[in-house]
Amino acid sequence: MHRLLLIFSVLFSSLFLAQTKLNLIPYPQKVEFQKGEFIIPKTFKLDENLPVKETAYFKKRTAGMFTFSSGKKNEDVHLVNALFTPQSVIDQQKKEKYSIEVSSGGIVINSNTNQGYFLALQTLIQLIEQYKDSGKIPAMKIEDEPKFAWRGMHLDVCRHFFTVDEVKQYIDYLAMYKLNTFHWHLSDDQGWRIEIKKYPKLTQIGSKRKESMIGAYVDNTFDGKPYGPYFYTQDQIKEVVKYAQERHITVVPEIEMPGHALAALSAYPELACTKGPFEPATKWGVFDDVFCPKEETFTFLENVLNEVMALFPSQYIHIGGDECPKTRWKECAHCQELIKKNNLKDEHGLQSYFIHRIEKYVNSKGRKIIGWDEILEGGLAPNAAVMSWTGIKGGVEAAKTGHFAVMTPGSYCYFDHYQGDPATEPNAFGGFTPLDKVYSYNPIPEELNAEQAKYILGVQANLWTEYILDFKQVQYMIFPRLLALSEVGWGTADPKNYKEFEWRVINEFKVLDKMGINYAKSIYNINGKVQPRVGGISYKLSTSQKPEGIRFTTDGSVPTENSQTYDVPIPVSKTMTIKSAYFEGGLQSAVSSQDFVISKTTGKPITLESQPDENYSFGGAFTLVDGIIGNQKQLGKTWLGFQGKDVVATIDFGQKTQFSEVYFNTLDNKGSWIHFAKSAQIFVSDNGTDFKLIKEIGREEILSAKGKIKVNVGIQNSKYIKVNIENAGIIPAGNPGADSKAWLFVDEIGVN
CATH class of the missing domain: 2.60.40 (Immunoglobulin-like)
Structure with a gap:
């Protein structure tokens, strides 16, 4: 048990009872106000037996506010009974449990671990920030512990690189708001960012690219500037890991496999199914060339993982596993022979074989693997944990089969999405994830019973950096959404009281201002x-x-x-x-602007046979009749996205209505697996049951119109219209994401 006692010699003012809401993020599990007040002193007197590193952190964070001195326990400290279970039998959340008692005599922190003490210090720092101007903190007792053991943030340093000092700043942000996991994405198609001594060409060749894509993906433009070489030496990695450990944050490294491997294959082309040559990708997206599951590949990956595991003491090693096209495997004689030899069903079974091999090796070193939810393909490895990003389905499937899962669905937890009106925001990947949506997320899926829910380790947000060029933009994209994530992970978020949380966020902006953090002000717009x-x-x-x-x-x-x-x-x-x-x-x-184009379908009741993917479902079916035409360069809140599904929309005019023109828009963004519709059919009906086909549009017509479809259907007079927009289906070879389900994006279905 650690205790912090702040003692000083001052005259106490009259007692008062403060019943105001504390400006704490994440909000504690339990706050009980009491009579009295703690007068904030000019000199803090600290128990000399307090943990040294954590207390040094406290002094650094409050530098300039006070001076410090130390006192002996037998002189200054009142004894307090231990509050918690002995450390030997507590789980992760209990290790992070703490209490704070504020009284006129001082402040006492109780915890059984340095980690709990450190988290209590974050709360104390926020209390001091809130009450420093008044000079007194209300007497209170806080009892607190997190709901989830995994509270994480991810950072992609492959698309754009960030220095050691910037990564340390990122870790500091996590520590301030009680997150405890830093997921470091260190390899991808566009760059290899970690020194591996056995394979020097990974950084000699794989850490640089000849240029980078800029602007919206559909523009297909490049900056023409060489990028890199950028990577972290092993000494720098050790420095960052040590820095994080001092802040009680676990660093989980990610080495992508079997896909997202172009940077590695550029250095060692013999690990591919084809001869190459390869180069680190200059575009964003997904590419067909992946690791070939042959013995020399597994030897290479095992050697890489040996060096990675020596640098990172984390229980979990992230092995990626996402977005692995099977095109090369289908054409590879070795892969097809491997499928036969091991009685695998298909290439998805081969992916499972690959992940099983890697897991067995990582387990032999006393570690566990975690991967994106595509590692479920063909059957999940025995001890693997799943990071559920494509939605909640992967997490649900993992938990129901006794595997741990971290919930990070794109619709709530992708911080590369827009957080305000795309027209007033910097260019982003797409999607729309404002502060209130992040705050509304519940990491426990409704489909799980109490026993299954125990397998949900926690929650994480991800920051992919295709469109994030510098660290100021990193700050902009994570703040203030990081604050919502912290409260979701702590388990005290209450969407019904979002406005109260918003008030605390606005108050916290004063702290961010003092730290010089470039946070988004979308909340004011x-x-x-x-x-x-x-x-x-x-x-x-x-x-x-x-x-x-x-x-x-x-x-x-x-x-x-x-x-x-x-x-x-x-x-x-x-x-x-x-x-x-x-x-x-x-x-x-900032001025917000919205254009409306009104047609005879605007505002009318609409139903969809298949619902959009949750990452691109803002507003649901109504988005297709809300009078807003989507911007083809911004996949924000005006578009609905469907993966592998057709859009079949039925609109009820309410009465027989005459019209002669139908319009809708679709997108083509092949790097993101988005393809124009394959075809479209338009039907009419007077009873909503019996529909008559009045127009069919083929692929060529859609391509020639560049997705902006406007067709004359002759004079029609009906009560219902049905529009069937056909998904392109399976992405053909030669395209990013080949052999995967294509995305279909639609913005508005109008009738004139």
């Missing part, structure tokens, strides 16, 4: 949401500030303080542009 109303749609505006500060226009002009004040959702009955901004005290937020 106007958030617009389309909703149905009788006869059409309306546009609801909201902000984290007082709603009466919102001003808007409907004629496309820029709003001023004298523009119309927002009070109720704005009816949208014609094609128009609504612009809005927040004004207060002479300050103005």
